[in-house]
Amino acid sequence: MIYWLEKKIKEPLFNCQNCGQCVLSHTSLICPMNCPKGLRNGPCGGTLNGKCEVIPERDCVWMRIDRKHGIDPDTVHAPLDRDLLNTASYVNFFNGKDRATRLPQDVVAHGDIHATSGLARKMYEGEFVVTLEIASPRTHKGLERVERTMARVAGKVDAVNTTTNAGGVPSLHSMETAKVVNAHGVESVIQFCGRDESPSSFLATIDSAIEAGHANFLFLTGDWLPQVEREVSQSHWFPMDSLQMIHLVNSELPRYRDESAVVPFIGVASNPFSTPMEISVSRLANKRHAGARFTQTQAITNPDVYAEWYGLVRAGRADAPKLTIPSIPLVGSTRAFEILCRLPGVFVDPSLHRVMEQEDFQRRSLDWAFGVAERVVEYQAAGVHVMNFGMPPDLIGEFLDQIRDRAAAARARAGRS
Numbered sequence: 001m002i003y004w005l006e007k008k009i010k011e012p013l014f015n016c017q018n019c020g021q022c023v024l025s026h027t028s029l030i031c032p033m034n035c036p037k038g039l040r041n042g043p044c045g046g047t048l049n050g051k052c053e054v055i056p057e058r059d060c061v062w063m064r065i066d067r068k069h070g071i072d073p074d075t076v077h078a079p080l081d082r083d084l085l086n087t088a089s090y091v092n093f094f095n096g097k098d099r100a101t102r103l104p105q106d107v108v109a110h111g112d113i114h115a116t117s118g119l120a121r122k123m124y125e126g127e128f129v130v131t132l133e134i135a136s137p138r139t140h141k142g143l144e145r146v147e148r149t150m151a152r153v154a155g156k157v158d159a160v161n162t163t164t165n166a167g168g169v170p171s172l173h174s175m176e177t178a179k180v181v182n183a184h185g186v187e188s189v190i191q192f193c194g195r196d197e198s199p200s201s202f203l204a205t206i207d208s209a210i211e212a213g214h215a216n217f218l219f220l221t222g223d224w225l226p227q228v229e230r231e232v233s234q235s236h237w238f239p240m241d242s243l244q245m246i247h248l249v250n251s252e253l254p255r256y257r258d259e260s261a262v263v264p265f266i267g268v269a270s271n272p273f274s275t276p277m278e279i280s281v282s283r284l285a286n287k288r289h290a291g292a293r294f295t296q297t298q299a300i301t302n303p304d305v306y307a308e309w310y311g312l313v314r315a316g317r318a319d320a321p322k323l324t325i326p327s328i329p330l331v332g333s334t335r336a337f338e339i340l341c342r343l344p345g346v347f348v349d350p351s352l353h354r355v356m357e358q359e360d361f362q363r364r365s366l367d368w369a370f371g372v373a374e375r376v377v378e379y380q381a382a383g384v385h386v387m388n389f390g391m392p393p394d395l396i397g398e399f400l401d402q403i404r405d406r407a408a409a410a411r412a413r414a415g416r417s
Helices: 002-014 061-069 089-095 118-124 140-153 174-183 199-211 242-251 253-260 277-290 303-313 334-342 350-356 361-378 393-413
Strands: 129-134 159-162 187-193 216-220 265-270 294-299 324-331 383-389
Touching: 002 089, 061 277, 118 129, 118 187, 129 140, 129 324, 129 393, 140 174, 140 393, 159 174, 174 187, 174 199, 187 199, 199 242, 199 253, 216 242, 242 253, 242 265, 242 277, 265 277, 277 303, 294 383, 303 324, 303 361, 324 334, 324 350, 324 361, 324 393, 334 350, 334 383, 350 361, 361 383, 361 393, 383 393
Parallel strands: 129 159, 129 383, 159 187, 187 216, 216 265, 265 294, 294 324, 324 383
Antiparallel strands: none
């Protein structure tokens, strides 16, 4: 009876989605469950011009919340209790069933527990780092491609991101691909998507990864699955978001340190091109407070926008280590360029469009990438993350062979050692 009365009142007033653990009092009476991903801590990194990544004709609900309410950088909402869906939130409030998921949780300060990876050490010491992204193949046979890539790049990169189910396409887990990477003496950055993990399975897999010696992790909310209808539906809500993953792992740092002597280096994604820019900056600060130690950005195609965003990120933190790695796209095919242009949250600057219109676009694209990389280094980036979009292996090798020397020259121009 109470549930149906709630529905009658709250659905027309707040577009209520009947989660049964209402947080309207914390979100200025804007229901966050109208996010198609069901994010309790938003926005995701795919928002451009304040619009929803999944349903672009709609305003991002979390952008609306943050404009009106602002972000408390010291709290996080826990993942939904799905047993409470379609139950009376008032009843759950009075009997306390919703307490764990309705009330914001305080973040845990574990900044004194230092990450143990080589990548962490290099970044905290201010060494320029180069990371590379390799997509996990769909089958074990596809690991032969990873083996060939690693034979070319080992010794040229500090770490390799191994993706899991990138773009929602099923693949081997990141840790399977990481075995090939590690065999070449290179550290892996293991990726996890909140879209694909329940809290219990996530922590169990993290434990397995730490037992295997992995210490670098990148936590992503995840893109929308291509085969799923773009709508707001309880059945499509993601089990977790990146902030919840950060909070869970950060809370376990003392245990990891004491039991295995491996302390995770927690990484997240960030998007300098998500607008309004201040909300992107605030969301990264929220992740940092929750335990994130480093960030890799979306593809950077306009270094001036990156400079403006990074200036806001670094405001008041002059003495803090520089732990942001901007992603540099190496674009070597028109088909891959089309894919880049369609990626959620990616802004492709007109300068790259002009490059891709040239007959010798591969060489011009490489020169363009060098230019972007040098500019972000001048703006105090900690390193670069290389994302390959169809560039031939010899030109990727050329980029990796030259980027450290070019970065050193860029740092010198900017007056940095």
